[in-house]
Amino acid sequence: xxxxxxxLCGVTLDNxxxxxxxxxxxxxxxxxxxxxxxxxxxxxxxxxxxPRFGNPTPRIAETPAGMLNSVGLQNPGVEKVISEELxxxxxxxxxxxxxxxxGFSAEEYAKTCELLDQEEQVGWLEVNVSCPNxxxxxxxxxxDPQAAASVVRAVKAVTKKPVILKLTPNVTxxxxxxxxxxxxxxxxxxxxxxxxxxxxxxxxxxxxxxxVMGGLSGPAVFPVALRMVYQVSKAVSIPVVGMGxxxxxxxxxxxxxxxxxxxxxxxxxxxxxxxCKRIIDELPAEMDRLGIDRLSEIIGGGH
Amino acid sequence: xxxCILTVAENxxxxxxVYHMALRGDVxxxxxxxxxxxxxxxxxxxxxxxxxxxxxEDSVTIIYKVVGRGTAQMAAMLPGEKLxxxxxxxxxxxxxxxxxxxxxxxxxxxxxPMYLLAKRLLALGKPVQAVLGFNRASxxxxxxxxxxxGCAVTVATADGSYGVRGFVTDALPETYSYYYCCGPEPMxxxxxxxxxxxxxxxxxxxxxxxxxxxxxxxxxxxxxxxxICREGPVLRxxxxxxxx
Ligand SMILES: Cc1cc2nc3c(=O)[nH]c(=O)nc-3n(C[C@H](O)[C@H](O)[C@H](O)COP(=O)(O)OP(=O)(O)OC[C@H]3O[C@@H](n4cnc5c(N)ncnc54)[C@H](O)[C@@H]3O)c2cc1C
Ligand SMILES: Cc1cc2nc3c(=O)[nH]c(=O)nc-3n(C[C@H](O)[C@H](O)[C@H](O)COP(=O)(O)O)c2cc1C
Ligand code: FES
Numbered sequence: 158x159x160x161x162x163x164x165l166c167g168v169t170l171d172n173x174x175x176x177x178x179x180x181x182x183x184x185x186x187x188x189x190x191x192x193x194x195x196x197x198x199x200x201x202x203x204x205x206x207x208p209r210f211g212n213p214t215p216r217i218a219e220t221p222a223g224m225l226n227s228v229g230l231q232n233p234g235v236e237k238v239i240s241e242e243l244x245x246x247x248x249x250x251x252x253x254x255x256x257x258x259x260g261f262s263a264e265e266y267a268k269t270c271e272l273l274d275q276e277e278q279v280g281w282l283e284v285n286v287s288c289p290n291x292x293x294x295x296x297x298x299x300x301d302p303q304a305a306a307s308v309v310r311a312v313k314a315v316t317k318k319p320v321i322l323k324l325t326p327n328v329t330x331x332x333x334x335x336x337x338x339x340x341x342x343x344x345x346x347x348x349x350x351x352x353x354x355x356x357x358x359x360x361x362x363x364x365x366x367x368x369v370m371g372g373l374s375g376p377a378v379f380p381v382a383l384r385m386v387y388q389v390s391k392a393v394s395i396p397v398v399g400m401g402x403x404x405x406x407x408x409x410x411x412x413x414x415x416x417x418x419x420x421x422x423x424x425x426x427x428x429x430x431x432x433c434k435r436i437i438d439e440l441p442a443e444m445d446r447l448g449i450d451r452l453s454e455i456i457g458g459g460h
Numbered sequence: 461x462x463x464c465i466l467t468v469a470e471n472x473x474x475x476x477x478v479y480h481m482a483l484r485g486d487v488x489x490x491x492x493x494x495x496x497x498x499x500x501x502x503x504x505x506x507x508x509x510x511x512x513x514x515x516x517e518d519s520v521t522i523i524y525k526v527v528g529r530g531t532a533q534m535a536a537m538l539p540g541e542k543l544x545x546x547x548x549x550x551x552x553x554x555x556x557x558x559x560x561x562x563x564x565x566x567x568x569x570x571x572x573p574m575y576l577l578a579k580r581l582l583a584l585g586k587p588v589q590a591v592l593g594f595n596r597a598s599x600x601x602x603x604x605x606x607x608x609x610g611c612a613v614t615v616a617t618a619d620g621s622y623g624v625r626g627f628v629t630d631a632l633p634e635t636y637s638y639y640y641c642c643g644p645e646p647m648x649x650x651x652x653x654x655x656x657x658x659x660x661x662x663x664x665x666x667x668x669x670x671x672x673x674x675x676x677x678x679x680x681x682x683x684x685x686x687x688i689c690r691e692g693p694v695l696r697x698x699x700x701x702x703x704x
Pocket of ligand 3: 666667668669670671672673674675676677678687688689690
């Protein structure tokens with residue numbers, strides 16, 4: 158194991174840098190620019206049982222030090238992901254990939270995960286519970302510890318791969334949701350998804366996003382994300398993947414000190430397609446500067 | 461697609477709000493007129509997409525309108541300053557359908573991409589007609605540049621202060637083989653409805669990445685979902701599906 162490597166739920170990552178779901182597509186746009194095998198892994202676009210177009214446009218708005226998105230989980234559906242995207246990905250990426258899954262009922266999550274569980278290329282299932290629960294009055298699964306736990310149980314019952322629950326920050330007590338997921342059998346947690354926000358167009362006096370509200374990400378959210386990673390990693394004993402506004406090697410180290418075993422990077426890839434490669438390249442020098450021998454030693458060092 | 465550092469060679473106003481900027485550097489990633497670049501500006505989180513107006517061996521010209529913080533920042537840039545840019549983005553126009561006498565229709569800052577397209581079509585030996593639309597006389601730009609290339613140019617202004625009174629659709633010629641169009645969405649809709657025959661139209665969407673990674677710019681077409689930044693910005697008339 159190298160000085161950058163970490164263990165995520167029993168699978169070794171060469172380094173803790175993971176492009177986050179929704180900001181890396183299914184990998185090929187980036188594979189045109191650099192060899193994406195330098196990544197620890199990456200989390201592919203949120204996949205649902207059926208194909209989805211997502212929300213109307215505009216879906217993107219700029220914010221101070223970040224962005225809002227209301228893409229709405231556009232994806233070709235799990236069957237096409239398995240029959241088309243994964244075979245294409247195999248040609249350019251030779252490591253286990255993280256499969257990001259969304260759904261609108263516990264059964265839907267379970268069906269999608271069951272199909273992806275059979276794919277050799279998939280290393281982890283990252284289950285995004287920020288979506289509205291159609292049977293629960295539209296409230297997101299991730300805002301209710303019991304609803305989140307029900308998704309964990311449904312998915313764990315039909316899969317063998319490690320299940321990482323991706324938590325929403327739009328809650329009062331994120332540690333309570335985290336603990337409920339751990340008790341229900343989650344193998345790991347990842348956080349944070351985007352924070353709910355909005356912008357208005359001053360000329361039209363109307364929301365910029367067609368969906369009115371959208372998810373905030375980018376450097377603006379880093380301190381909020383760091384705080385939540387700190388709280389959650391103190392409350393549970395399963396590994397935590399930290400994300401939210403990470404854009405440099407020092408941000409990666411700070412997230413790991415707060416308790417993250419690995420770190421996902423979203424919006425930074427959109428503004429600088431080389432962001433993840435650059436951060437991986439910069440990590441050794443940053444570690445030397447801070448007197449860090451191996452990254453795995455600093456996880457939770459800030460507690 | 462390529463990530464490059466370009467140097468500002470020239471940056472001057474064409475009208476009160478519209479600027480012309482020449483950039484020098486590696487522009488080999490551009491393959492067709494109608495493509496765009498995505499500019500990283502200091503202090504702005506997202507990049508700014510701007511169409512290619514003209515292309516040289518190691519230079520690219522853009523024309524932009526100051527509408528907000530980013531474009532205001534661009535207007536203040538001086539020769540010698542550097543800009544990070546993703547180059548060679550988008551599909552661009554397909555010249556193989558042009559026929560014998562293609563028509564170019566540009567409105568406002570939709571005029572610039574028509575310039576390189578005109579050059580390329582003329583180089584194929586085709587006579588080119590251009591209809592350029594603006595709001596008023598003081599906003600007209602590039603009429604002379606199109607004439608200098610050898611295009612037959614008609615200018616329309618919405619308030620009638622210069623050229624034909626009305627929109628580009630009030631100034632379309634009787635005969636042409638095929639059309640190419642770029643402009644604000646209401647103009648695209650009007651051209652789609654009224655222009656005879658077939659053509660290609662270029663669309664604008666708010667973009668997260670500009671290279672296909674975020675799904676921020678998707679639209680529905682007859683031939684499936686497309687990303688305006690990658691399978692667009694140019695769509696064929698036959699595949700367009702207006703969403704409302
Ligand atoms: C493919 C493409 C080609 C374009 N070509 C040109 C061109 O050749 N000349 C030109 O003047 N303009 C062009 N535009 C529009 C140009 O990108 C916007 O005017 C510009 O981004 C505004 O930036 P700002 O910071 O000044 O405005 P602000 O309103 O401060 O920008 C805030 C955010 O909104 C986005 N935004 C605002 N208006 C638009 C818009 N109309 N389209 C897309 N994003 C927008 C910005 O990119 C930024 O992310 C093009 C747009 C696209 C999508
Ligand atoms: C354009 C965009 C699309 C996203 N799509 C998804 C998604 O499909 N599934 C998901 O779990 N998270 C999605 N996210 C959230 C990110 O994975 C990440 O949790 C969040 O953006 C915070 O990280 P960042 O600040 O580094 O971007 C998306 C984010 C962005 C910007
Ligand atoms: S702007 Fe990101 S996919 Fe088109």
